[in-house]
Amino acid sequence: MARHMSPEEFRRYGRQVVDWIADYLGTIESHPVRSQIGPGEVRALLPAHPPERGEPYEDVLKDLNRIILPGITHWQHPNFFAYFPANASGPGILGDLLSSGLGVQGMVWATSPACTELETVVVDWLAELFGLPSHFRTDSRGGGVIQDSASSAALVAVLAALHRASGGKIGAEGIAGRYTMYVSSQTHSALEKAGRIAGVGANNVRVVDVDPVTLAMDPAHLRALIAADLAAGATPALVCATIGTTSTTAIDPVPEIGAVCREHGIWLHIDAAYAGVAAICPELRWINEGVAEYADSYATNPHKWLLTNFDCGLLWVADRKPMIDALSILPEFLRNRASESGEVIDYRDWQVPLGRRFRALKLWSVIRWYGAAGLREHIRTGVTLAREFAALVAGDPDFELRDHHPFGLVCFRPLWTNEETLALMERLNDSGELYLSHTKINDVVYLRMAIGAPLTTRDHVVAAWAAIRRAGRDLRSG
Amino acid sequence: MARHMSPEEFRRYGRQVVDWIADYLGTIESHPVRSQIGPGEVRALLPAHPPERGEPYEDVLKDLNRIILPGITHWQHPNFFAYFPANASGPGILGDLLSSGLGVQGMVWATSPACTELETVVVDWLAELFGLPSHFRTDSRGGGVIQDSASSAALVAVLAALHRASGGKIGAEGIAGRYTMYVSSQTHSALEKAGRIAGVGANNVRVVDVDPVTLAMDPAHLRALIAADLAAGATPALVCATIGTTSTTAIDPVPEIGAVCREHGIWLHIDAAYAGVAAICPELRWINEGVAEYADSYATNPHKWLLTNFDCGLLWVADRKPMIDALSILPEFLRNRASESGEVIDYRDWQVPLGRRFRALKLWSVIRWYGAAGLREHIRTGVTLAREFAALVAGDPDFELRDHHPFGLVCFRPLWTNEETLALMERLNDSGELYLSHTKINDVVYLRMAIGAPLTTRDHVVAAWAAIRRAGRDLRSG
Numbered sequence: 001m002a003r004h005m006s007p008e009e010f011r012r013y014g015r016q017v018v019d020w021i022a023d024y025l026g027t028i029e030s031h032p033v034r035s036q037i038g039p040g041e042v043r044a045l046l047p048a049h050p051p052e053r054g055e056p057y058e059d060v061l062k063d064l065n066r067i068i069l070p071g072i073t074h075w076q077h078p079n080f081f082a083y084f085p086a087n088a089s090g091p092g093i094l095g096d097l098l099s100s101g102l103g104v105q106g107m108v109w110a111t112s113p114a115c116t117e118l119e120t121v122v123v124d125w126l127a128e129l130f131g132l133p134s135h136f137r138t139d140s141r142g143g144g145v146i147q148d149s150a151s152s153a154a155l156v157a158v159l160a161a162l163h164r165a166s167g168g169k170i171g172a173e174g175i176a177g178r179y180t181m182y183v184s185s186q187t188h189s190a191l192e193k194a195g196r197i198a199g200v201g202a203n204n205v206r207v208v209d210v211d212p213v214t215l216a217m218d219p220a221h222l223r224a225l226i227a228a229d230l231a232a233g234a235t236p237a238l239v240c241a242t243i244g245t246t247s248t249t250a251i252d253p254v255p256e257i258g259a260v261c262r263e264h265g266i267w268l269h270i271d272a273a274y275a276g277v278a279a280i281c282p283e284l285r286w287i288n289e290g291v292a293e294y295a296d297s298y299a300t301n302p303h304k305w306l307l308t309n310f311d312c313g314l315l316w317v318a319d320r321k322p323m324i325d326a327l328s329i330l331p332e333f334l335r336n337r338a339s340e341s342g343e344v345i346d347y348r349d350w351q352v353p354l355g356r357r358f359r360a361l362k363l364w365s366v367i368r369w370y371g372a373a374g375l376r377e378h379i380r381t382g383v384t385l386a387r388e389f390a391a392l393v394a395g396d397p398d399f400e401l402r403d404h405h406p407f408g409l410v411c412f413r414p415l416w417t418n419e420e421t422l423a424l425m426e427r428l429n430d431s432g433e434l435y436l437s438h439t440k441i442n443d444v445v446y447l448r449m450a451i452g453a454p455l456t457t458r459d460h461v462v463a464a465w466a467a468i469r470r471a472g473r474d475l476r477s478g
Numbered sequence: 479m480a481r482h483m484s485p486e487e488f489r490r491y492g493r494q495v496v497d498w499i500a501d502y503l504g505t506i507e508s509h510p511v512r513s514q515i516g517p518g519e520v521r522a523l524l525p526a527h528p529p530e531r532g533e534p535y536e537d538v539l540k541d542l543n544r545i546i547l548p549g550i551t552h553w554q555h556p557n558f559f560a561y562f563p564a565n566a567s568g569p570g571i572l573g574d575l576l577s578s579g580l581g582v583q584g585m586v587w588a589t590s591p592a593c594t595e596l597e598t599v600v601v602d603w604l605a606e607l608f609g610l611p612s613h614f615r616t617d618s619r620g621g622g623v624i625q626d627s628a629s630s631a632a633l634v635a636v637l638a639a640l641h642r643a644s645g646g647k648i649g650a651e652g653i654a655g656r657y658t659m660y661v662s663s664q665t666h667s668a669l670e671k672a673g674r675i676a677g678v679g680a681n682n683v684r685v686v687d688v689d690p691v692t693l694a695m696d697p698a699h700l701r702a703l704i705a706a707d708l709a710a711g712a713t714p715a716l717v718c719a720t721i722g723t724t725s726t727t728a729i730d731p732v733p734e735i736g737a738v739c740r741e742h743g744i745w746l747h748i749d750a751a752y753a754g755v756a757a758i759c760p761e762l763r764w765i766n767e768g769v770a771e772y773a774d775s776y777a778t779n780p781h782k783w784l785l786t787n788f789d790c791g792l793l794w795v796a797d798r799k800p801m802i803d804a805l806s807i808l809p810e811f812l813r814n815r816a817s818e819s820g821e822v823i824d825y826r827d828w829q830v831p832l833g834r835r836f837r838a839l840k841l842w843s844v845i846r847w848y849g850a851a852g853l854r855e856h857i858r859t860g861v862t863l864a865r866e867f868a869a870l871v872a873g874d875p876d877f878e879l880r881d882h883h884p885f886g887l888v889c890f891r892p893l894w895t896n897e898e899t900l901a902l903m904e905r906l907n908d909s910g911e912l913y914l915s916h917t918k919i920n921d922v923v924y925l926r927m928a929i930g931a932p933l934t935t936r937d938h939v940v941a942a943w944a945a946i947r948r949a950g951r952d953l954r955s956g
Contacts, residue, residue: 002785002848002856004932005568007504014496017572018489021579026485035591039821042595050603054849057569060842064576068839071592076581083589083811086833088581090483091535094495096578098542100787101499103554103566111561113513114549117520125528148626149831159675174679175653189809190832196804197637197830199677201652246811303833307480309578311835326674331667332918333561333724333926337904343517352675352830353629354668355564355781357789361546364538370480371532378480426815440810448811454482 003054013057020061021093025076028455032432033077035070042071078455079434079464084246084274085382085408085452089307095365096309099358106356109344110336116345119146119360122367123314129372130279130300133292136316138345144316145350146359150273151190152352153299153315154240156323158194160297161238161267163326171326175199178234182225184208184217184252186245188271204234212442215248217241219256226264238267243287244275247439248446249405251275251287258294267296273313275407276300278383281376284406297323305408305452307378308366312359315350324349382408382452385461389449392465398472402441408452411439414472418445427471434464481532491535498539499571503554506933510910511555513548520549551913556933557942560907560915562724562752563860563886563930567785573843574787577836584834587822588814594823597624597838600845601792607850608757608778611770614794616823622794623828624837628751629668630830631777631793632718634801636672638775639716639745641804649804653677656712660703662686662695662730664723666749682712690920693726695719697734704742716745721765722753725917726924727883729753729765736772745774751791753885754778756861759854762884775801783886783930785856786844790837793828802827860886860930863939867927870943876950880919886930889917892950896923905949912942 005013045067075086106115123144127136136142147153162170162179169176179200183191185207195205206229209221226236239261241252254270261268270276270291277300278284291298298316302308317323328349330339338344348354370378386408393401393412402411413421422438425447429435437448447468451461483491523545553564584593601622605614614620625631640648640657647654657678661669663685673683684707687699704714717739719730732748739746748754748769755778756762769776776794780786795801806827808817816822826832848856864886871879871890880889891899900916903925907913915926925946929939 002852002859002932005847007500010503010568010571011496011500013568013572014500014575015493017575017579018492018496021575022485022489022492024579025488034588037591039587039591039816039819040595042592043599046596046599050607050845051849052851054852055846057572057843057847060569060846068592068596071590071595072580072582073588073590075583075590083583086581086583088578090488090491091538093488093575093578093581094491094535097492097495097499097571097575100566100571100574101495101502102550103564103571103787104550105553105561105564105788109517110512110551112549112551112553113515113517114520114546117518117549118524118546121521121524129528149833151831151833155675155830162677170677170679171674172680174656174673174682175677176679178652189807193805193807193830193832195652196649196807197633198675199640199648199653201648202650204652246809309581310583310833327671329667329671329674331724333915338517341517352633352671353627354671355627355629355788365535367528368533368538369483369535371529373530374480374532378482381480437811454480 016061028074028077031074031077033074033079033435034429034432035073036432037071042067076453076455078453078457078460080453081449081451081464082435082437084304084450086303086310087305087307087452087454088309089366089454091365091369092307092309092362095362099361102358104358106358107348107354108334108336108339108346110338112358115358115360116347118364119347120345122360122363125367126314127316130276131285131288132298132316135318136298141320142316142318143320144314145347147313147315147351148311149313150271150299150301151193153313154190154269154271155194155197155352156315157267157269157297158198158238159326160317160323162198164267164322165235165237168325178204179237180204180206180229180234181237182206182208182222182239184210186210186215186247186250187240187242188246188273191240215245215250215441217252217257219253219260222257223260226260236264236266238269240269240271243270243272244405244407248402248411248441249275249407249409251405254290254294258290261294268294270295270298272298272300274301274304277302277306278379278407280372281379302363305379305382306375307370307454308363312363378454385451385456385458386410388458389451389461389465402446408450410449411446412449413446421445421447424472424475427475428468433467494539506552506555509552509555511552511557511913512907512910513551514910515549520545554931554933556931556935556938557912558931559927559929559942560913562782562928564781564788565783565785565930565932566787567844567932569843569847570785570787570840573840577839580836582836584836585826585832586812586814586817586824588816590836593836593838594825596842597825598823600838600841603845604792605794608754609763609766610776610794613796614776619798620794620796621798622792623825625791625793625829626789627791628749628777628779629671631791632668632747632749633672633675633830634793635745635747635775636676636716637804638795638801640676642745642800643713643715646803656682657715658707658712659683659715660686660700660717662688664688664693664725664728665718665720666724666751669718693723693728693919695730695735697731697738700735701738704738714742714744716747718747718749721748721750722883722885726880726889726919727753727885727887729883732768732772736768739772746772748773748776750776750778752779752782755780755784756857756885758850759857780841783857783860784853785848785932786841790841856932863929863934863936864888866936867929867939867943880924886928888927889924890927891924899923899925902950902953905953906946911945
């Protein structure tokens with residue numbers, strides 16, 4: 001028999017790992033934000049061949065410190081301002097740990113009823129907290145489901161949309177003829193990737209113009225593109241409107257876009273991967289204007305700004321039938337009384353893979369620890385700190401601030417060339433003091449300061465601004 | 479500010495959760511294997527609305543016992559014999575916990591170099607341990623990557639195959655014309671699902687005949703179907719051969735199938751989701767005959783029988799270029815020096831979603847704790863117990879045993895009608911004593927006894943057989 005770790009050994013090593021994480025979180029600021037190592041350095045420290053004999057777990061923890069930690073970019077560091085935050089939290093980690101410990105696989109209701117039913121409850125809770133329409137709730141024709149990411153949620157939406165647009169034919173016959181999708185230059189690349197995966201093809205993912213100032217999708221141009229495609233014999237299947245784009249958190253005009261979609265019976269997917277969770281604050285709920293009236297599907301990720309460890313994305317649909325029809329296959333080995341009774345949900349038909357982790361536990365754990373009030377406070381802290389940072393930038397004549405939306409992202413730039421702006425960013429990121437990312441707007445490079453990590457305070461934001469100005473001066477003078 | 483869980487609180491609650499899991503694993507046999515609850519029972523015990531205020535974590539743990547646990551089907555129970563095992567292990571849980579605690583997102587190398595490089599090392603280690611060909615190693619043109627499941631691995635293989643079959647055109651132009659894929663009636667439904675998702679369509683997923691006894695794919699019929707499709711103007715893109723089918727662990731003749739594929743330049747995907755890990759034992763390595771010569775891609779899941787918590791699937795490809803070409807999109811916000819240097823791997827281009835967890839940690843943790851020798855022992859224990867169970871069945875004239883492959887699955891049936899066999903299974907599963915699943919072979923229902931959980935011993939298998947016989951007698955007598 002293999003030497004399995006006994007429950008008592010698990011208890012001992014489990015405490016060591018918990019202590020390791022508590023110490024890590026308590027001293028995270030002692031690490032450079034972005035890993036300082038070069039390509040191949042971690043790999044070079046690891047043995048070329050696997051161990052033949054088992055090793056004490058203490059050795060794994062030693063190597064974690066010696067080899068792995070220097071190769072970590074610390075997403076939970078209070079000075080991590082790159083991309084969007086990928087919030088983790090104590091209750092999120094613990095919920096994930098419970099999921100690992102239970103080790104269930106919730107592909108159908110019967111393989112762990114609690115895995116399915118807790119998921120139904122927490123996605124309905126969040127629909128309520130975000131003020132989403134009642135037809136997204138599971139007791140309606142629609143419903144919500146946990147996905148690994150907004151990319152996968154987008155793919156599911158595209159597949160449901162193609163199913164509907166083809167009158168249900170695509171599943172059997174495949175793509176025949178030309179189907180089109182509509183995004184803007186600001187839409188996340190996941191939509192083009194979904195279009196490629198689904199066999200629509202990148203050329204049929206049409207790029208709608210945006211307003212040059214707000215970067216919001218132009219509904220008039222959308223209408224024109226659709227008309228041209230229809231005239232050319234194509235079948236428009238899906239429009240993706242974004243609430244809070246990756247580049248600048250721009251918000252597409254959902255009511256106007258929705259009206260165009262309704263006119264032509266086109267599926268409207270809303271990608272609110274980052275910003276959607278902000279609707280938990282009543283004062284920000286306006287961001288979802290038009291969603292209740294027009295959206296066929298809606299995605300937002302608690303793993304970005306809502307304190308739930310990656311991976312935890314959410315997808316809601318107004319009508320679950322086309323999604324299930326697009327994705328359901330019932331092999332003999334999955335047949336069971338509960339599924340056949342029609343009284344239960346089998347979430348395997350709401351996603352691409354068959355198997356599924358018990359992800360609802362971490363979301364449940366987070367919602368209960370923070371309560372709705374605590375989650376709102378977290379969002380508000382991010383919004384406030386971003387506003388304060390923007391005020392600092394606005395007060396400096398050497399920098400340009402982009403008008404920003406009331407989330408956690410501030411886009412700004414020194415009044416230099418693109419190359420110099422990127423050099424400033426690299427210098428800052430290389431320093432390990434803080435970590436920023438960049439974007440390009442009308443060919444001009446802007447820095448992105450995304451605020452929203454639980455550990456980030458006013459002091460971190462003020463210090464970051466001082467570091468940016470200092471690095472700018474050093475670059476200019478040296 | 480929201481009340482975040484402090485590192486010291488995390489330490490305290492983390493220990494409680496570790497203790498909870500240690501106690502759960504130590505007393506798992508006190509639970510019925512399959513949850514005894516009916517539809518809606520968990521949901522009814524949960525509040526209809528989310529909490530407004532945060533709650534003590536102790537309350538979450540209380541509800542875990544009171545509400546969630548009765549709704550759990552215990553996949554780690556030693557009497558769980560349904561489907562295939564979904565092995566968890568102490569080191570697997572701890573590796574997963576470390577991943578949650580670090581909370582990194584490894585979409586590109588730069589966002590946590592160790593996440594990428596440890597993955598490269600462990601998939602290369604496993605290629606070596608499984609005796610896979612050197613062109614699957616990362617220092618060749620190929621390479622391996624962790625996926626969430628064999629379904630997603632199959633979808634990636636289909637997309638790479640379509641890319642190659644279309645001369646690189648599909649990504650831009652979408653599916654135009656008819657592409658075909660080839661599976662057998664015994665192939666996992668994930669392949670048909672992948673064909674539907676990719677726009678190929680279920681009708682173009684051709685079903686090759688199987689040998690009525692061995693249930694292995696018939697290469698002559700494959701050849702005939704391909705010839706007919708070519709004559710009809712279709713483009714054959716992919717053949718999936720299975721090593722260890724879901725239904726009965728049948729093994730398709732890879733060398734003969736591979737020769738057909740080579741003749742026509744068709745992508746050969748090997749689905750060894752369950753059985754592939756058995757190749758860690760030299761005496762079982764023959765199952766991969768033909769893989770080195772012919773396979774373009776190969777999938778197996780450590781989360782089934784190799785002690786690594788779900789989700790952890792592996793995909794290897796012989797040439798990574800068509801896969802990356804099919805899946806890569808580079809938006810501005812992901813541009814970075816390391817990626818542009820060409821010296822690093824960005825695994826986001828090896829999968830459907832963009833974001834990725836640090837899954838390599840759990841695999842590393844498992845390999846180091848058990849060592850190659852320990853992993854082999856685990857597989858051998860399953861094989862031995864299955865052989866012993868088969869001998870028990872073979873010795874009983876009231877039962878029919880199907881010839882079985884040298885893995886952990888035994889298919890058998892009482893010499894009754896299908897309805898009676900299913901009634902026997904329901905009675906056993908309802909009892910909570912053990913959990914079996916079923917399959918249908920040539921319209922005859924067989925029971926599937928899948929052995930391979932770390933806690934399963936000879937005593938459990940002997941007791942299961944006694945329970946099956948007893949339930950059979952009870953059913954017959956009354």
